[in-house]
Amino acid sequence: MQAGVLKPVLAVYTALFIAFLYGPFIVLGILSFQSGPEGGPQFPIIEWSTYWYRHLFGLVPPSRVAPLPIGDSLIRSLALAFMTMVVSTVLGVASAQAFRQKFRGSGPVFYLIVLGMMVPGVLVGLGTALLANLVGVDRSWWGTAFVLHVVYTYPFAFLVMLAIFNRFDRSIEEASWSLGVSPVTTFRKVTFPVIFPGVLSAMLFAFTLSYDEFARTLFTSGPRLTLPLAIYGTFAVEIHPNVFAFGVLTTLFSFALLAVYAILMMRSVRQSRQVSAEAA
Amino acid sequence: MHDLELINVGKVYDDGTVAVAGFDLAVEKGEFVAFLGPSGCGKTTTLRMIAGFETITSGDVVIKGRNVSDLPPERRPTSMIFQNYALFPHMNVFENVEYGLKVRGLAKAERQERVGRILDKFGLSAIAQERADNLSGGQRQRIALARGLVVEPDILLLDEPLGALDANLRRVIQDELKILQRELGITFVFVTHAQSEALGLSDRVVVMSNGKVEQISTPRELYTRPATPFVAGFIGANTIFRGEASQGGAPGRCRIDTRFGPMEGVGDAGALAGRSAIIAIPSDAIAVHPAGWSGSGINTVTSTVLSRDVVGHIGHLSLALDGAEPILVESHVDRFAGLQAGPGDTVTITWEPERSSVLAA
Numbered sequence: 001m002q003a004g005v006l007k008p009v010l011a012v013y014t015a016l017f018i019a020f021l022y023g024p025f026i027v028l029g030i031l032s033f034q035s036g037p038e039g040g041p042q043f044p045i046i047e048w049s050t051y052w053y054r055h056l057f058g059l060v061p062p063s064r065v066a067p068l069p070i071g072d073s074l075i076r077s078l079a080l081a082f083m084t085m086v087v088s089t090v091l092g093v094a095s096a097q098a099f100r101q102k103f104r105g106s107g108p109v110f111y112l113i114v115l116g117m118m119v120p121g122v123l124v125g126l127g128t129a130l131l132a133n134l135v136g137v138d139r140s141w142w143g144t145a146f147v148l149h150v151v152y153t154y155p156f157a158f159l160v161m162l163a164i165f166n167r168f169d170r171s172i173e174e175a176s177w178s179l180g181v182s183p184v185t186t187f188r189k190v191t192f193p194v195i196f197p198g199v200l201s202a203m204l205f206a207f208t209l210s211y212d213e214f215a216r217t218l219f220t221s222g223p224r225l226t227l228p229l230a231i232y233g234t235f236a237v238e239i240h241p242n243v244f245a246f247g248v249l250t251t252l253f254s255f256a257l258l259a260v261y262a263i264l265m266m267r268s269v270r271q272s273r274q275v276s277a278e279a280a
Numbered sequence: 281m282h283d284l285e286l287i288n289v290g291k292v293y294d295d296g297t298v299a300v301a302g303f304d305l306a307v308e309k310g311e312f313v314a315f316l317g318p319s320g321c322g323k324t325t326t327l328r329m330i331a332g333f334e335t336i337t338s339g340d341v342v343i344k345g346r347n348v349s350d351l352p353p354e355r356r357p358t359s360m361i362f363q364n365y366a367l368f369p370h371m372n373v374f375e376n377v378e379y380g381l382k383v384r385g386l387a388k389a390e391r392q393e394r395v396g397r398i399l400d401k402f403g404l405s406a407i408a409q410e411r412a413d414n415l416s417g418g419q420r421q422r423i424a425l426a427r428g429l430v431v432e433p434d435i436l437l438l439d440e441p442l443g444a445l446d447a448n449l450r451r452v453i454q455d456e457l458k459i460l461q462r463e464l465g466i467t468f469v470f471v472t473h474a475q476s477e478a479l480g481l482s483d484r485v486v487v488m489s490n491g492k493v494e495q496i497s498t499p500r501e502l503y504t505r506p507a508t509p510f511v512a513g514f515i516g517a518n519t520i521f522r523g524e525a526s527q528g529g530a531p532g533r534c535r536i537d538t539r540f541g542p543m544e545g546v547g548d549a550g551a552l553a554g555r556s557a558i559i560a561i562p563s564d565a566i567a568v569h570p571a572g573w574s575g576s577g578i579n580t581v582t583s584t585v586l587s588r589d590v591v592g593h594i595g596h597l598s599l600a601l602d603g604a605e606p607i608l609v610e611s612h613v614d615r616f617a618g619l620q621a622g623p624g625d626t627v628t629i630t631w632e633p634e635r636s637s638v639l640a641a
Contacts, residue, residue: 169364171362172368174333174353174360174362175360176368176379177333177353178331178353178358178428179359179427180431181354181379181383185383189379190370194369
């Protein structure tokens with residue numbers, strides 16, 4: 001295509017992309033500063049205020065709007081995401097390491113692992129709930145839901161690590177063995193530090209996917225709700241801007257996490273660059 | 281006792297491909313041995329079997345009298361130097377070299393002393409704290425050598441260690457390697473596809489092709505006495521004629537009847553007679569005589585000059601042989617009158633039987 005045509009098309013595309021990406025967030029952000037407790041999710045803003053932020057932390061006098069039931073569910077979601085992140089990343093690193101060599105049945109095993117992220121969440125969730133009923137296991141966020149979260153996020157961690165190992169120069173491991181270092185120590189002292197940026201990415205994937213997982217959790221978490229379920233529950237009555245205020249805060253929290261990730265990444269990116277330069 | 285022995289070593293991959301077959305070699309302590317051959321000939325596979333990175337399908341690897349065939353790489357007294365250096369990217373120069381000693385649990389003071397000494401020796405002390413990616417190829421090569429040698433291996437294995445360096449640096453590092461090896465008295469096994477490296481560095485060369493050993497001998501002997509047609513074609517610049525071997529000629533020699541008449545070279549007439557054979561003549565054994573040369577005798581071929589090309593004081597003549605590939609003759613321009621001939625002129629080439637070899641084809 002002619003560069004003269006391509007440029008405006010790309011510009012429009014990019015603008016639309018950004019609009020759809022950030023548009024919802026901007027709307028939420030504006031609405032979170034609605035006045036309370038009468039103000040609802042509508043434009044125009046009646047009056048700018050931080051009422052709903054204070055409401056979130058119980059700093060306003062009691063009103064007809066009940067406080068958001070996030071306290072326990074937030075802790076539950078964070079704990080679940082953390083557990084999922086640790087288990088999925090360990091599994092992902094270990095199985096990607098195994099896939100560095102061709103083994104009998106590696107093809108089917110690969111698709112079995114990846115299946116976990118392909119199957120529709122609602123179906124797996126429902127199926128797991130029925131299965132749990134059948135075998136008489138109580139559903140809980142730390143049991144049935146946790147297992148499903150791992151099944152779902154493990155393939156992502158696995159694929160990330162597979163890509164990292166693909167670019168990994170294995171002669172540095174051989175160099176280590178040849179210096180008299182056992183494979184286990186070599187993995188700890190050479191392999192792991194070099195693949196660490198990839199491990200961070202795998203952890204980030206697993207954590208965020210688990211943190212806002214809805215469909216699978218809906219059927220399997222039992223009576224104690226995770227954060228996405230708790231928030232969804234409040235919608236059933238009436239939507240108040242306190243949800244938006246909470247959304248803004250969690251997003252800022254996510255950005256903070258990303259910043260930490262970026263800093264860690266920058267510290268090790270120099271090393272990975274070096275690896276690829278040496279492999280070239 | 282030999283430092284390294286390969287006894288009938290073979291490697292067959294799972295898919296049935298034979299990578300190496302029947303490799304026999306005994307290396308003395310302090311010897312510098314090169315594996316030379318085209319890519320895919322099995323030389324690197326053999327080196328990796330010595331290091332323990334590849335399993336051995338048949339035969340044994342014995343180091344200082346101990347059979348190490350079933351030992352993992354970390355329990356063999358070998359160090360490997362890789363073509364891409366394989367430096368640890370997350371460590372600086374000092375840490376790279378220190379690594380092997382540190383994992384072995386050597387006391388800090390001794391570690392630092394040994395690492396410091398070897399960094400000094402390789403001229404790396406000034407850059408000890410730098411990360412390897414800021415350094416030049418030559419420096420990285422030296423770091424890799426220091427790292428491999430600081431653990432005091434019995435045998436140093438080098439896999440095309442000069443391959444990634446530019447030509448000038450290759451020359452310098454090549455000289456350094458040679459001096460280093462003499463000084464340390466450690467056995468070096470070196471893999472390369474570059475003749476100049478193998479012939480310039482090593483005490484003995486193992487020429488390989490298609491997974492088999494073609495010849496094991498000193499560099500000089502590879503030039504003067506190729507043992508197989510492959511070596512005759514691969515090493516140096518031999519002129520080769522095909523024909524059938526026959527009895528006759530002086531003791532220790534073999535006759536061969538070619539399209540250009542009977543010829544004679546060193547060979548076992550008893551074993552070769554009646555079989556198809558080749559005669560290989562090193563380029564510098566060939567004398568070129570101008571038209572009208574009056575000599576005669578065996579090993580005389582007359583032909584026409586196709587082209588002449590002089591680089592400095594070295595003359596190259598391309599000679600036409602009817603129906604066969606042209607012969608290239610190379611010599612000092614002043615050495616033979618025939619080298620003055622131009623295209624179209626007739627010349628006669630001769631060589632002493634003693635300097636050519638008759639080999640089974």
